[in-house]
Amino acid sequence: MEFSKSLSAGLLLVSYAGTVLAQSPDLCEGNTYRCHQWANCAIDGVSQPCAYASSSAVTGALIFADRFYSIDWMDADAAKIRLNSEVGKAENATVTEDATGVRLTFGNANTLFVPASPERQ
Secondary structure, eight states, X not given: OOHHHHSOTTOOOOOOOOOOOTTSOOTTTTOOSSEXXXXXXXXXXXXXXXXXXXXXXXXXXXXXXXXXXXXXXXXXXXXXXXXXXXXXXXXXXXXXXXXXXXXXXXXXXXXXXXXXXXOOO
16 A cells, blocks of 8 residues: 555655564554554454554544544544545544553444554564
8 A cells, every 4th residue: 555645635744764673564654753653553452553644733544554544633532533534434433542542432333442652663
């Protein structure tokens, strides 16, 4: 998946040569200025690597190997989420945060999880 074509317009990441472990996908594709990776995110409880790329203080994308979610942060407790930037298909999500990380719950109890501290790949 080509990162620059996958994310919504306006996402600006500055290229930076970083160290990446061979066994983990580089979901940031070398862009580490506003993109951070974790080894143990989850979709509906299934652990897998992910990255969060911030395009502004209120928008970003949660990137997995086979999909990404565009996120518009409404406030500390709510967000709007679109799978692969599908126009007009935003879902409301409840945001909860604790010592382990952030959970976004939407739709029919679908859940995305991002750990509290980045485990740099």
